[in-house]
Amino acid sequence: MTALRRRTDPDRVVSPVRSTPAAAAWARHAGAVVLPPVVFGVAFIALWQLFVRAADVKPYVLAAPSDIWSAFTEHHGRIIDATIDTGKNALVGLIIGAVIGVLLAALAARFSWFNGMATPLVSALAAVPIVCLAPLFNHMYSLLSSTPRRDVVAIAAFVPIFINTVRGLSQLAPVHRELMESYAASGTAVLIRIRIPNALPHFFTGLRVAASVAVITAVVAEYFGGVKKGLGSRITDNIGSTDYPQAWASILGAVVLGLIFFVVTLTVERLVLGRRAAALA
Amino acid sequence: MNRTLGRLLGRALLAVLGLAVLAGIWEAYKAIAPDDGVKLGGVRVLPRTDDSSMPHLSTVWHAFGRTDLDQTVLHRVFFACVHTLRWASFGFVIGVIVGLLLALLMDRFVVAERAILPLIVLSQTVPLIALAPMVKRWGDGWSIAGLTWQPSTSVAVIAAYLAFFPVAIGMARGLKSPEAVHTDYFRVTGSNWWRTLVRLKLPASVPFLIPALRLGAAAAVVGTIVAEISTGLQGGIGRLIIDYSAAASDDPSKLYASVVGAAVLGLFVAAVITLVDLALWRYRKTGDNA
């Protein structure tokens, strides 16, 4: 509406970007998507504060937003540092796991003997509590290194990415197979033109799972000993010293980190897939 | 029959071959790589290869035979796993029941789905696995109908919390999965919600339920192990791993043995779910691989 008005008003100098109907529609769409959760979130926090105060809920059950905020502002430097540290571990591990996952998935799709060896092993790996490998890696590297955590995250992230990408690369619809055969197309052409574009949505499904797994694994890996730099150790230390509001602040740091990873993954998926991107579950 | 047996043997052989390849890579890396590991820009990216950091696989195997406080390591690892399994199973069963009930509720009442589903999804953004010590505090001293809150209850609650989510979501999807032609048929023959549920939706949801159970079981095991560590519960494999990890500088192979134990526990649980899958063979989706 606004855009139309601007367009037909001859006296205004119209900025091409702001006046296009597409831009206005985008802004409206973004508003529709962002506004309700924001409103809901604000209302949620207000109710939370009211509830904790009114019912006199003990801090070890649930701390009030105001207490959490003051704990945060008091220690914000350390909490942010811890969040960054855990975030780095999660990110590095996610990237390594994703790269290895895609490479091995490509190998498995290309060589069925490799698939026969890898798939049962990866399925077994999916059943195993991967985070228990953390003390092993701590011992193999050193107790002062962050690499053990990143390795554990890499393994945990690798599993869903490998499984989903293999599935995507292996699905070749019969009609597409016959079509490419009728073109006398090479295996590489089929891979580039059909298998890979077909597999991208599957890869992103795996990436979304891997992103949330990466954050949780990065936090929990710290419970198994090693360097105490990240959110996991902060949470346990705070609970140990019964500083519950600060513990909740650190937990919120973990939640925010998870959300950031989720949003970034979704954005990358949108950018790459365009209109093919899967709707939010 | 012979062909399926042959195919099964072939796949088992490839899996064993894969394991052998991994073992080979382990030993080969130990033999070839420098003692101090491989460093990239000052940061060690590949581990040290001395016998303490990366024991030979045979050493790990023998570790099970060694004694630890007049019991073999194997004995200790095994019974620690049994304890963890007990708590994890308890939590898993509760999680499955809650998950199934929620899914049924969401199927029966559309309102319930719109109200509950976002909450279910939201529940998993809070890493309860990180909150285990708080859960313990919440429960301490509680008692309902003569049952008091045991230390192991916190652990089971966390396992249940982690397990209920995949089960609820998987079951909800499964209940929605029958094609319109089938649901229409049931409506046309005058079947009520219950009969449609039992005769159509439940059988149709089996292919969705099995992977969900698998995820839930694995989550329950991980949750139990981590919760053991953060609540300080004794007797399980999580605590054993931490204890052996502390003593790792003297005797690293015991640490490896305990981690192997935890891995075997995970595989055992997955095998149980596979048995459930096999038992429900009739409801499998056609065209599935075994």
Add this chain to the structure above:
Amino acid sequence: MSAAAVAETTPAASPAVEVLGADKVFHTRRGEVVALRGIELTVERGEFVSLIGPSGCGKSTLLRLIADLLPASSGTVRVNGKPARQARRDQDYGFAFQQAGLLDWRTVRANVELPLQLHGVGRARRRARAEELLELVGLSDFADHRPQQLSGGMQQRVAIARALAESPTLLLMDEPFGALDEMTRERMQTELVRITGETGAAVVFVTHSIPEAVFLSQRVVVMSPRPGRITQLIDVPLGDRTEATREAPEFYAAITSVREALRGTHGPTAVNDPTAAL
């Protein structure tokens, strides 16, 4: 060399399709299945031929033999005078499938460009050719749409445009209109007649529908199953096909001939047996 000899050896003289004594046997777990036996078929340049018959008569198998998507168990299959395999390598034909088989991550234009891209045609030429083809099938306005946004009939038109991308002299079509409703089907048939008329390509068209086979073809090849074989070749001399053709008495007469030929495939009693399945 004599003129006659030259005429015989020049490729221009060879028929579009020559199938000589072809058999196709499938070896399955339950034994051998003779999908085709002793197929003899010649399709001249520019001729429109339909293959029709009950399920299991091997018509789709025969089409795939011609396309070299399946190897013949014995006998020869020649396209444009070359062995089928060579013809496939040289891309002498275009294939249209029953499901259009469009790639849903590409626009309509990019889908039509696919064979050109695979065979190394430059971007500008590809684009120009795609525009030409979309114009031919009447979908120029939809070049930037995605397949999911198009109806079934439109998707098939894109598939046909794609099949014509490299100006093949032969079109092989496997029940391309099978999934469409009757009205759309009839419209598509008219379109197809126009398109193949303009390009001069020969067509081998597999169908279940008697009116479709009669409307489109100069010759209808009636097949029967167990084992798959050709039982009759019926000429359909209806001249230029227009909407009026569908109401001409000759059209109905031709349909009746084909129908009787199909009924006859079930044995001598079939003509008088009202319960014989078609």
